[in-house]
Amino acid sequence: MAQVVTTETTPQSRSMFGRIPAAYWLFGAFLLVLPSFASNFVMYQIFGWSFILGMIALSLMFLAGYGGMFSLAQMTVAGLAGYVVAICGTSAITDISQNWPWYVNIPAALLIAAIFATVVGWLAVRTEGIYTIMITLAVASAFFYFTRQNYVLFNGFSGFNGVFPPQLFGVDWRHPVAFYYLSLFWAAFWYFAVLYVSRSPMGLALQGIRDNPRRMSALGFDVTAHRVAAYTFAAFPAAIGGILLTWQSAQISPGTAGVGPVIDILVIAVIGGLRHPVGPFVGAFVYVILKSFSIDILVALGLGGERFQLLIGLGFLVIVFWSPDGLLGLWAKLRDLHRRDPLIGRLVRRL
Amino acid sequence: MRRFARLHPWWSVWIAIATLVLLYLTFAIWPPWLIGLIGKKKLFLNSLFNGITLGSLYFLIASGFTLIFGLMRNVNLAHGSLYMMGGYIGYLIGDWTGYWLLAFPVAFMVVGLFGVILQYFVFRRMEGEDIRQTLVTIGISIVLADIMLWAFGGDFYNISPPSWLSGPIETIFVTGVKRSSGDLIYLKYPLVRLAIFAASLAIGLGMWLAINRTRIGMLIRAGVDDRDILSASGIRVQFVFVAVFAFGAGLAGMAGVVGGTFQSIAPGEDIRFLLASLVVVIVGGMGSIPGAALGAVIIGIAEQFGSVYFPTYAVVVTFLIMVLVLAFRPTGLLGRN
Amino acid sequence: MRSGVQVSGRLSAAGASNALELRGVTKRFGALLALNDVSMTLRPGERRAVLGSNGAGKTTLFNCITGDFLPTAGEIRLYGEDITVFPPQERIRRGLRRTYQISLLFAGLSVLDNIYLACRGVLRRRFSMLRPGRNEPALLSAVDLVELAHLQEVRDSLVSHLSYGQQRQLEIAMALAGAPRLLLLDEPAAGLSPNERQALVEILQNLPEHIGYIIIEHDMDVALRVAEFVTMMHNGRVFKEGNPRELENDAEVQALYLGEVDG
Numbered sequence: 001m002a003q004v005v006t007t008e009t010t011p012q013s014r015s016m017f018g019r020i021p022a023a024y025w026l027f028g029a030f031l032l033v034l035p036s037f038a039s040n041f042v043m044y045q046i047f048g049w050s051f052i053l054g055m056i057a058l059s060l061m062f063l064a065g066y067g068g069m070f071s072l073a074q075m076t077v078a079g080l081a082g083y084v085v086a087i088c089g090t091s092a093i094t095d096i097s098q099n100w101p102w103y104v105n106i107p108a109a110l111l112i113a114a115i116f117a118t119v120v121g122w123l124a125v126r127t128e129g130i131y132t133i134m135i136t137l138a139v140a141s142a143f144f145y146f147t148r149q150n151y152v153l154f155n156g157f158s159g160f161n162g163v164f165p166p167q168l169f170g171v172d173w174r175h176p177v178a179f180y181y182l183s184l185f186w187a188a189f190w191y192f193a194v195l196y197v198s199r200s201p202m203g204l205a206l207q208g209i210r211d212n213p214r215r216m217s218a219l220g221f222d223v224t225a226h227r228v229a230a231y232t233f234a235a236f237p238a239a240i241g242g243i244l245l246t247w248q249s250a251q252i253s254p255g256t257a258g259v260g261p262v263i264d265i266l267v268i269a270v271i272g273g274l275r276h277p278v279g280p281f282v283g284a285f286v287y288v289i290l291k292s293f294s295i296d297i298l299v300a301l302g303l304g305g306e307r308f309q310l311l312i313g314l315g316f317l318v319i320v321f322w323s324p325d326g327l328l329g330l331w332a333k334l335r336d337l338h339r340r341d342p343l344i345g346r347l348v349r350r351l
Numbered sequence: 352m353r354r355f356a357r358l359h360p361w362w363s364v365w366i367a368i369a370t371l372v373l374l375y376l377t378f379a380i381w382p383p384w385l386i387g388l389i390g391k392k393k394l395f396l397n398s399l400f401n402g403i404t405l406g407s408l409y410f411l412i413a414s415g416f417t418l419i420f421g422l423m424r425n426v427n428l429a430h431g432s433l434y435m436m437g438g439y440i441g442y443l444i445g446d447w448t449g450y451w452l453l454a455f456p457v458a459f460m461v462v463g464l465f466g467v468i469l470q471y472f473v474f475r476r477m478e479g480e481d482i483r484q485t486l487v488t489i490g491i492s493i494v495l496a497d498i499m500l501w502a503f504g505g506d507f508y509n510i511s512p513p514s515w516l517s518g519p520i521e522t523i524f525v526t527g528v529k530r531s532s533g534d535l536i537y538l539k540y541p542l543v544r545l546a547i548f549a550a551s552l553a554i555g556l557g558m559w560l561a562i563n564r565t566r567i568g569m570l571i572r573a574g575v576d577d578r579d580i581l582s583a584s585g586i587r588v589q590f591v592f593v594a595v596f597a598f599g600a601g602l603a604g605m606a607g608v609v610g611g612t613f614q615s616i617a618p619g620e621d622i623r624f625l626l627a628s629l630v631v632v633i634v635g636g637m638g639s640i641p642g643a644a645l646g647a648v649i650i651g652i653a654e655q656f657g658s659v660y661f662p663t664y665a666v667v668v669t670f671l672i673m674v675l676v677l678a679f680r681p682t683g684l685l686g687r688n
Numbered sequence: 689m690r691s692g693v694q695v696s697g698r699l700s701a702a703g704a705s706n707a708l709e710l711r712g713v714t715k716r717f718g719a720l721l722a723l724n725d726v727s728m729t730l731r732p733g734e735r736r737a738v739l740g741s742n743g744a745g746k747t748t749l750f751n752c753i754t755g756d757f758l759p760t761a762g763e764i765r766l767y768g769e770d771i772t773v774f775p776p777q778e779r780i781r782r783g784l785r786r787t788y789q790i791s792l793l794f795a796g797l798s799v800l801d802n803i804y805l806a807c808r809g810v811l812r813r814r815f816s817m818l819r820p821g822r823n824e825p826a827l828l829s830a831v832d833l834v835e836l837a838h839l840q841e842v843r844d845s846l847v848s849h850l851s852y853g854q855q856r857q858l859e860i861a862m863a864l865a866g867a868p869r870l871l872l873l874d875e876p877a878a879g880l881s882p883n884e885r886q887a888l889v890e891i892l893q894n895l896p897e898h899i900g901y902i903i904i905e906h907d908m909d910v911a912l913r914v915a916e917f918v919t920m921m922h923n924g925r926v927f928k929e930g931n932p933r934e935l936e937n938d939a940e941v942q943a944l945y946l947g948e949v950d951g
Contacts, residue, residue, distance in 0.1 A: 070482060123674060126681035130426055130481040131637065134629050135677065137428070141626040142670040149663055201808050201816045204797065208805045211794035218754060218792075219862070220780035220809030229815055259622045263489060270486060307501065313493030320486045 031184060040176040046292060048179050048248060050285040051187035055241035057269040057280030059234035062194050065274035066203060067230045068210035071124065073136040075265045076143045077117045077235050078242025079257025083147070083154060084109035085163065085243050086252050092162030093155050102166035106243065113239035114232050121231025125224055140262045148254040159253025163246050174247065183244055187281065190237040194277040197233070206230050267316045273326025282327050287312065380525055380535075389660075393526040396538050398655040404544040404613070406651025407551035411606035413628040413635070413643040414558060415599030421638025422574050422595050424481050425474060428488040431625030432495040433600050437462045437607025438616035439499060442508045451513045454608045462604025463597040470596035475589060492621065500618050510611040516543045547609050554602070555644055562640065571595060630669060634676045636686025645684055706768065707732040707870050707900050708753070713762035715748050715924075722748040723759070724924040732767075732869070734900045735892075737915035737932070739908070739941075745924040746904045750872045753902075754786050755779050767869065780809060783869030787859045787876055795848040799839050799858055802847055804830040806865035829865070837861035837891065853884040860891060864899075871901035877910045889913055912936060 035043055056078045063069045088105035091097040100108075124135045147154040165173035165182075173182055197203045205226050208216045217223045246252045255261070264287070272283025290297065294308040303310070323329045356363040377399070381392045389395065416430045427433075440461050441454035469491070477483045511517075519539040527536045562568035570591055610616065610624065627650065635646025653672055657665030676684060708730040715723040723745045730736055738746050751757040753764060755776040764772045771779055794802050807826040808814055820827045834843050837857040842850055847858065856876060863871050873892075877885050885907070892901070892914045905911035911918070912932040920928040920941055928941055935941050 070485075123677045126677060130424060130485065131633075133428075133482075133485055134426055134633060134637075138626060138629045138633060138670075138673060141622070141629075142666055142673075145666040146670070149666060151663075196819060197817045199819050201814055201820065203817070204801055204805055205808070205814060207797055208794045208802075211796050212792050214756075215788070215792040215794070216805070216809075217776050218756070218780065218786065219806050220777040220866075221805075221814060222777060226815070233817070259626075263493065266486075266489065267493075307497060309493055309497035310501070313490050313497060316493065317487065317490035320483060320490055324483060 035177045035180055043180040044176040044248070046285075046288055048176075048183045048244075050281065050288045051183040052241050052244045052248060052284075053265070053268055053287065054281035054284035055187055055190050055237045055244075057265050057272065057284055058190055058194060058277055059236075059238035059241070060265055060269045061272075061274050061277060061280045062197075062234045062237075063230055064269065065276075065279075066198060066210060067206045067227060069124065069227060069230070070133045070266070071120070071136045071231065071234075072133060072262050072266060073117070073120045073124075073140050073143075074234065074238045075262040076140040076257050077113050077120075077238040078245060079143070079147075079252065079261075080116050081109040081113040081239035081242035082163075082246035082252040082256060083160070084112050085246055086160035087153065089166075090162075090164065091160040093160050096153065096155055097160070102168065109243055110236060110239050113242070114235040117235030117238070118228060118232045121228045124231075125227040137259075137262070140257065141259055144254050144258045144262075147257070154254070157254065159251060159256070161251040163250055163252060165247040174250070179248065183248075186240050186244065190240070191277050191281065194237070198277075202226070202229065202233075264312075267312060269326075271316060271319050271326055273328030275325050276328055279326055279328045286327065290315070377524065380528060391526070393538065394659060396524055396526060397540075398659045399652065400538075400540055400544070402652030402655035403648060404548045404651070405655060406648040407548045408606060408609050408613075409624075409627050409631050409651055410555060410644050410647035411551055411609060412603050412624055413631040413647055414555070414640055415602040416628045417632045417635070417638055417640060417643045418571070418595055419599040420632065422571055423474070423484075423592055425596075426481070426485045426488065427599075428485060428625060429469075429492040429495060430488075430599075430603055430628055431621035431623070432492045432499075433462050433466070433603040434607045434610065434624045435499060435616060435621040436465070436495065437604025438510070438611035438620070439503055439508065439607070440604065441608030441611050442510050442616060445510050451510065451516075451612070454510065455605050458604040458608045459601040462607070463601030466597040466600025467593055469600070470593045471589075474596070475592070492625070496618065496621055505618055508611060508616045510608060510616075512543045512612050516546055518542060520545070541613075544613055547613065550609075555640075558640060567591065567594065630673050632683070633673055634683060636683030639683070639685045642683055642685035706730060706765070707734060708902075709763075709765040709768075710753075711763045711765075713749070713752055713759045713764060715745075715752055715757060716760045722924050723752065726762070726921075726924070726926055728919060728926065730870070730900055730902070732900060733898050735914060735916050736900075736902045737911040737918045738902055738904050738921060739911060739918060739935075740921035740927070743923075744921040746921055747874060748924075749921070750786060750874055750902075750904065753779075753872060754784065777809070780866070783867060784872070785863040785866070785868040785870070786872035787863045787874055791855045791859060793847045793855060793858060793862075796846065798844050798846055799850070800830055800834060800843050802858060803833050803861050803865060806830075806862035807833070809866065811866075833861040833864055836864065838887065853880055856880060856884070856888070857891075860888075864895075868899055871899060873901055873903040873905075875904050875906060877905060877907050885910060908936075 031047075034047065038047075056074055059077070060071060060074045063071045063074070085105055086093075087096060088098050088100045088108050089102065090099050098105075120136065120139050123139070124132045147159070148157055150156060165179075167173075171178050173179055198207070205216065205221050208219075209221070209223050209226055213223045216226075245256070268283040268287045269280050270283070271286060272281065273279030290312060291308060294311060298307050298311060301311075319326055323333070325332070376392075376395060386392065412430065412434055416427060419425055419427050419430075437458040440458045444454040444457045445451050473487060473491075474484055477487070518541070520542045521537045522540050524538040525535045526538045528534070529536055562572055574588075574591065606624075607616065610620070614620075631643060631646040631650050633646075634649060635642030635644070649672065650669055653668050654665060657668035661668065680686070706729050708728070710726055710728040713723055713726045714721070726745070726749060738749070740746050748757065752759045755771070755774055755778075758773060762772070763770060766779065766782055766784060769782065771782065771784075794805065797805070804820075804827060807830045811826055834840055837860060839854060839857055839861065842854060847855065850858065856879075860873070860876060863873070876892075877888055880888060889910060892903075895901075903911060903914060915932060918930060918932050918935045919926055920935060928935065928938065930938070
């Protein structure tokens with residue numbers, strides 16, 4: 001019998017560690033020792049950025065993959081958290097920034113992001129399925145235009161620069177190694193948190209609502225409340241991603257959560273795959289690699305170096321057309337090919 | 352109307368009061384206290400008219416969007432790209448031939464044809480998969496935006512209207528009285544905007560007639576109500592779908608020429624107008640053409656008044672309207688429950 | 689806790705002699721009168737079959753009882769409590785369950801997860817983000833129900849990989865989750881093979897005695913074997929009531945029922 005795939009385990013929690021294949025341990029170890037041989041660029045720009053975008057896309061994956069709700073407002077939630085850290089904490093815009101200590105401004109950022117996400121969720125879940133995309137896109141764009149016009153609080157077009165992480169425990173958290181471990185920690189934390197929650201009553205209820213909302217309400221679940229609660233939960237990985245993103249580039253401006261980045265998060269999650277929390281990170285890694293090396297790739301393809309959007313758009317279309325489950329889906333297909341029973345030609349895993 | 356009044360007495364009273372106030376503000380000569388309160392009448396009339404003409408542009412875009420959505424449950428997030436494509440095509444045609452009027456049918460046909468291709472080769476293959484179709488439209492909009500950026504660069508393109516349409520004309524609306532002579536001062540307003548308003552009105556009426564009086568319109572209405580009816584009616588559903596998608600896309604293309612004439616075409620406009628049609632359709636009611644008209648006028652006016660009277664928070668006004676509608680009537684003002 | 693006291697208070701006031709009481713229930717969809725003044729009384733533990741042709745209003749009746757639709761007029765009482773305008777989940781919490789004509793299962797979850805959700809639906813802490821422990825009551829009862837519905841072999845398979853008969857079995861197992869007092873079974877035998885039908889009849893006959901049910905069934909044979917009392921519906925009205933033997937031999941019923949089913 002083939003090993004049980006994580007998405008198909010039962011609520012009976014078996015020993016978590018016994019079932020993890022050796023390859024996963026190796027990969028974990030690789031991520032931990034990476035700073036010993038990788039360059040600062042690789043740690044900070046490639047992996048740090050992938051972890052951050054992965055976390056924000058993870059919050060979309062949680063809503064879309066488990067709840068069937070394609071919220072385009074997750075990048076907006078991240079951007080809002082980044083703004084709150086810049087406004088309440090320290091930045092180069094001393095007129096606005098309050099210089100509150102980190103233990104006030106970070107919880108404030110998480111709280112405000114969670115409240116915002118809850119309100120957005122409450123607005124979006126009042127209508128069914130497909131409207132969610134429209135409503136959340138409208139909310140995301142409204143946030144973008146609002147931050148661009150508002151100078152009192154958001155400092156308008158230019159936003160905030162000089163937003164640095166606090167010097168906690170005497171560590172400079174913007175140093176590539178420290179930032180790498182910081183973002184790795186939070187990415188791993190939210191990866192496991194989402195994996196864990198997916199098997200909890202809340203997570204299972206969400207998946208039930210995705211498959212059949214009417215039946216869930218017939219079973220005694222409050223469908224609307226679960227959906228809204230999912231938005232609230234998903235706000236946290238997005239908000240932490242947003243704070244890290246702000247620290248990484250030391251700035252936040254309307255463009256950080258503009259319509260382009262909002263769509264990019266969806267693209268990342270879909271390219272990676274919405275079936276499993278690892279998907280967003282795979283998608284984010286591919287996106288970051290493409291973005292960092294797009295010039296070389298495009299020149300190799302005989303196009304101008306600046307056609308990154310074309311490349312990512314076409315890649316996205318290819319995935320949506322041929323593998324709706326993203327790169328993860330492709331991987332599963334390839335693996336299943338080798339697992340077919342030679343006599344009956346069916347998958348061994350499936351009864 | 353009588354039925355509406357019976358069902359919603361308070362709403363009717365409010366609507367009646369608002370109409371009377373609007374009529375007074377439009378036609379009366381403003382007393383000084385009113386000018387002291389909200390500024391000059393000329394400013395007010397200009398924002399009102401700009402709002403209505405902007406609304407008519409929004410209507411041209413959003414009506415196609417809402418029709419496609421209502422019939423095929425396809426949230427076409429590439430609609431803004433179709434608008435922009437129409438604008439660039441209109442610019443090229445105007446530039447080459449010098450005939451502004453020619454830009455409209457050409458943009459309509461080229462973008463409509465593009466719509467046919469999309470519907471026939473792409474969306475037909477994923478019928479009933481709402482989310483996947485929407486994702487595809489996102490992909491298409493990313494690709495189209497970059498191709499257009501590639502071809503036209505980041506410059507602003509302006510389509511210039513013909514000379515017989517340029518310049519302002521004097522309207523019948525009084526803005527004030529000349530203190531010296533006691534003569535009435537009439538509002539001057541750009542003719543091209545009035546022409547566009549009239550054209551949108553004509554297109555809107557035409558669509559309404561087509562949908563309510565013709566056989567294919569009947570089918571579309573039936574399909575919006577219940578898609579199973581369409582397939583049961585024996586008509587070739589695909590034909591209706593392709594026709595509607597082409598028409599909606601063509602309208603967006605034509606709107607691009609309009610937008611390129613009284614504003615301009617540049618990268619980023621696709622997203623701006625996509626957002627506008629989303630908000631219009633959310634406010635007016637998804638899948639409803641009268642809803643798109645109502646939503647377009649409300650959003651157009653709100654945007655113009657917002658930018659004149661509360662410049663910092665113009666977007667917030669639009670957004671607040673959307674949030675209020677969603678909170679109290681999630682299906683939109685004229686949407687079905 | 690507090691609501692429990694209120695419920696029992698209202699129960700004693702109204703007298704809990706009847707499991708379900710419908711009084712003049714009417715449902716109108718625009719011009720269509722789907723249910724017309726339907727009245728019906730079930731004792732606790734009673735097993736009732738509702739027969740009738742397509743469009744007789746049987747499924748609409750179920751939807752009104754479960755709260756999926758609100759009736760246009762009339763009153764519905766569950767164990768003496770007026771539930772006419774309660775939302776569905778409140779009715780579930782009071783022991784009402786239903787199965788659906790078209791399977792409405794969670795295709796992306798395993799069999800055990802489906803039943804587990806059904807067991808959790810009536811419990812508190814539905815928003816818990818903690819994984820259930822090995823000995824959580826809801827999980828234990830879900831495991832029991834898997835056995836009761838003969839689904840042990842496919843316990844961890846995704847529902848989308850089950851056969852049709854297995855899906856119907858799962859449907860019934862889910863309806864039995866929690867502490868049901870009254871089940872509404874909407875054509876549970878539709879599309880089943882003769883063997884599967886036999887298994888279904890056995891599952892129904894072996895249900896604990898305190899669980900009553902109403903079954904909509906086109907297969908007269910199944911319906912009459914699992915019901916003590918039969919209600920015949922026609923055009924949204926109660927057409928005739930009686931015990932199975934009476935109705936089976938009633939010429940009017942036969943003419944109507946057989947005629948409609950064959951036609």
